[in-house]
Amino acid sequence: MIEMRTIEESKVETVHIVRPNHLNGAGRLFGGILMQWMDEVAGIVGSRHTRCNCTTASVDNLRFIRGAYQKELVVIIGKVTYVGTTSLEVRVDSYVEDKDGMRRPINRAYFTMVALDENDTPCLVPRLDIKSEEEKAEWEGAKKRRAMREKRKTEGF
Ligand SMILES: CC(C)(COP(=O)(O)OP(=O)(O)OC[C@H]1O[C@@H](n2cnc3c(N)ncnc32)[C@H](O)[C@@H]1OP(=O)(O)O)[C@@H](O)C(=O)NCCC(=O)NCCS
Numbered sequence: 261m262i263e264m265r266t267i268e269e270s271k272v273e274t275v276h277i278v279r280p281n282h283l284n285g286a287g288r289l290f291g292g293i294l295m296q297w298m299d300e301v302a303g304i305v306g307s308r309h310t311r312c313n314c315t316t317a318s319v320d321n322l323r324f325i326r327g328a329y330q331k332e333l334v335v336i337i338g339k340v341t342y343v344g345t346t347s348l349e350v351r352v353d354s355y356v357e358d359k360d361g362m363r364r365p366i367n368r369a370y371f372t373m374v375a376l377d378e379n380d381t382p383c384l385v386p387r388l389d390i391k392s393e394e395e396k397a398e399w400e401g402a403k404k405r406r407a408m409r410e411k412r413k414t415e416g417f
Pocket residue numbers: 315316317318343344345346347348372374382409
């Protein structure tokens with residue numbers, strides 16, 4: 261039987277407090293630290309969906325909208341948007357959460373994760389059980405990004 265999982269089953273949310281050792285020379289959260297936290301979230305989403313180790317093949321559309329500062333809370337949310345044969349796309353959003361719970365976006369990125377078997381070879385990933393119109397729209401967007409990635413790979417831009 262072909263395995264199938266919902267997006268909710270693998271969704272991940274993490275929270276970090278920005279500490280002095282996370283800051284760059286300008287006193288803001290260092291982008292490399294945030295990217296590490298995001299990559300970890302994408303990896304956990306991938307492992308939850310596939311029940312395998314997943315490696316990061318590519319990251320698309322990473323754009324920083326605002327900075328984060330010491331003592332602020334950074335919330336990172338990851339969820340599957342699309343599955344291929346051995347890869348899946350994970351959307352990762354990060355926010356600064358105010359004291360009143362209001363979340364303001366820091367950035368968003370789309371990670372392509374590849375599931376690996378015990379020999380470190382790409383293996384089949386479970387299908388995605390799409391439940392809502394929003395999830396369907398994400399899937400359609402992911403198909404376009406995948407086509408762009410393939411074009412980039414072929415044409416080398
Ligand atoms: C990712 C990796 C396993 C792919 O290996 P590969 O030999 O190209 O495998 P395949 O050609 O069979 O492709 C496997 C899947 O990965 C996808 N893929 C491969 N390279 C990709 C890229 N650059 N971007 C997006 N997807 C990619 C393919 O489209 C395919 O997906 P599908 O099965 O859903 O169609 C391999 O390139 C690798 O190990 N890279 C290093 C990953 C790593 O170490 N990351 C941590 C950061 S250092």
